[in-house]
Amino acid sequence: MVHGRATDDHFPTSGRGRKPGxxxxxxxxxxxxxxxEWSVGAGGDPAELVAAFLSGNGLPVRDMGRTANQFHPTGEGTPCGAxxxxxxxxxxxxxxxPPGAPSPVPGIPDVVAVVHRHAAPTEPSLSVMGACANGGGEWRLGPFSDSWSRAEHAAAVTAVRAAIARGDVYQVNVVGHASAPYTGDPGPALARVAGLPGARYGGVLSGAGWAIATASPETLVEVRGGRIITRPIKGTRPATARGRRELLASAKERAEHVMIVDLERNDLARLGVGPVRVDELFAVRRWCGLWQAESVVSAPIERPVGLAELLRALCPGGSVTGAPKRAALEVIARLEPVGRGVAMGALGWVGTDHVDLGLxxxxxxxxxxxxxLWAGGGITIDSDPEAEVDEAAAKAAPMRAALAGRPMSPTARPGTA
Incomplete structure (x- = not known):
């Protein structure tokens, strides 16, 4: 665990590109x-520890409802955010x-907060991986290896359906992992991932010997203008006219989606900040070559609430766990052979007047x-194992293409890349 150390020498290339959110x-x-930085096993309450660190560095995270209308200086040396x-x-x-299976990337901490201060404008650099580049020179990506086979993934889907039939859970999100060797500086490849169409939280975060790139379209939690907002995504089809019709007409996808919306409503209600409402239900949005269904759930901040409370209430996101959340986490820990690592968590920005964390x-x-890479999907009693495996492949395909530097068909169907 590290509290507030200077990073000019220890992280020579971090902090230069766009940060998610x-x-x-x-x-x-x-x-x-x-x-x-904090890692599982270090002890203490990570939500409280990171909130204390941010508060101690000038960010107003103890009472999120009071920051919207306050003046925040922007001169050089003043806090910009984290x-x-x-x-x-x-x-x-x-x-x-439970923490789940061990991460396949153990060198990356489990919580990282990086405080930034305002400075004179400079051009961002794509080279975010000086401490991590494997051998230097031209970027080359080797073949991907999956942590489980299609049959093993399908068997996990079947096991979730059995757990649902027993009444253990109503829905569980099942996630698979794949990895590939590389040589060269991955900075430009990670920038391509972050720049994928529909990436609301596109950006790169790096440290000593590691980097994370996200193209996430999903809001885990946003605090802005006196409201707490979450935008769960659940339901996927190819981004074609037919795919859109199928998504809108699918009773299975809508039931799965509404179940997660109800879970997010409950997560916000437990905060006791004010009446929870669904501002938008099952709106179809596009991410790369896929249609996805998104809803907007929000609540006003009518009592003091801090960042630590938000993290405890909303992490991990309902759309990547299941319902009930605690029972779903137990099933996930039992079925997934490889830890989710950086995926299915939170990555974003804590500002002086807002919070915006992507899932x-x-x-x-x-x-x-x-x-x-990681990809998966929500499993219900009506899920078809082979179709769920294909859906996970469809979600991973644009990232694999971006990393390899090859074009991706805008309407690629599951399993075609």
């Missing part, structure tokens, strides 16, 4: 000043669940030797 007005104007990352394991710990789906990680 960071405001456009600060691009090129913020510089890293210090960071906090990049915040929470792994799936840390999110489960915050929720009182780290569509997210890649690199260490000194390999690139890592």
């Amino acid at each position: 960071s405001p456009a007005s600060c691009q090129g104007r913020h510089r890293e000043s210090c960071r906090f 990049a915040l990352y929470v792994s799936a394991s840390a999110g489960s710990v915050m929720a009182g669940g 780290s789906i569509r997210t890649a990680a690199v260490d000194g030797e390999r690139v890592h």
